[in-house]
Amino acid sequence: MNRQLKRCLASALLLGSAFSLNAAHAASPQDLKGTNVVLVHGAFADGSSWDKVIPLLEARGLHVVSVQNPLSSLADDTAATQRAIDQQTGPVVLVGHSWGGAVITQAGNGDRVKALVYVAALVPDSGESVNDLFKGMPATPGAREIKKDSANFLTLSTNGVVNDFAQDLPPAQARILAATQGPWFAGALDDxxxxxxxxxxxxxxxxxxxxRMIDPHAEEAMAKQIGATTTHVDSSHVPMLSQPKAVADAIIAAASKVQ
Structure with missing residues (x-):
């Protein structure tokens, strides 16, 4: 075999090896197809609050649905979430942010739900309300910016959204959140x-x-109480908007365990 032919064969072998390694690397993330993720937003928000997380989950083969809660009561929001769960085939990872944590705590009892993921969330126990969770505790900076209207619905001031709810987002984006927020019925806190x-x-x-909406120490305490696998992220109350990869990673970790 002449020297030139040997060089060609060696190059072809090296190229083939590199291609095989690249293909193996591209296929290495676990395909999570067949598992569903149902995302439940919190107060002062809607289902679009997950828009940065959804593509990251879908890239792993997960089927994703984001619930639109009426924010009118725990029963109403649980019913909306339950309808979304009932529409899925296969196992469900149920994810709740903030007030959505109380919703998934109530809605997650069915056999189809295999795991719960709480994102900066409220986690009541059986027979407990959100107000019960914080009896005797000082109000957080964000909680002091909550306003109640004549119909007993709560909204968060623009100042509260920009400085306490989403302080790690660009101010223009935070102001959009303030303008589009979903009012929350105050009575839901006692459900x-x-x-x-x-x-x-x-x-x-x-x-x-x-x-600055829920004290991080309270979040740690709730996570410990429920025996959760816990991760931390340096973010405001809305990590799904400011740190979407960290949120997606936590959801993917849960989904990987229920396959």
Whole structure:
């Protein structure tokens, strides 16, 4: 075999090896097709608050649905979430942000739900309301910016959104959140969870270290109480908007365990 032919064969072998390695690397992330993720937003928000997380989940083969909660009561929001769960085929990872944590705690008891993921979320126990969680605790900076209207619905001031709810987002984006927020019925804070799903379902919790709506120490305490696999992210109350990869990673970790 002449020298030139040997060089050609060696180059072809090297190219083939590199191609095989690249293909293996591209295929290495686990395909999570067949698992569903149902995302439940919190107060002062809507389903679009997950728009940066959804593509990251879909890239892993997950089927994703974002619930549109009426924010009128725990029962109403649970019903909206339950309808979304019922539409899925296969296992469901149920994810809740903020007030959505109370919703998934109530809605996550069905057999189809295999894991719960809490994102800077409220996690009541059975027979407990959100107001019960914080009895005797000082108000956070963001909570002091909540306003109540004549119909007993709560909104967050623009100042509160920009400085306390989403302080790590560009101010222009935070002002859009303020303008499009969903009013929250104040009576929902006294609605008590029936059976807390986290007693029987594996749970994950993402603590937002710079949260000014829920004290991060309270988040840590709730995560510990439910025995959650816990991660921390340096973000405001809305890590799904400011740190979407960290949120997606927590959801993917849960989805990987229920396959």
């Amino acid at each position: 008590k969870v029936g059976t807390a799903a986290w007693h029987k379902k594996p749970s994950w919790y993402l603590v937002a270290n710079e949260d």
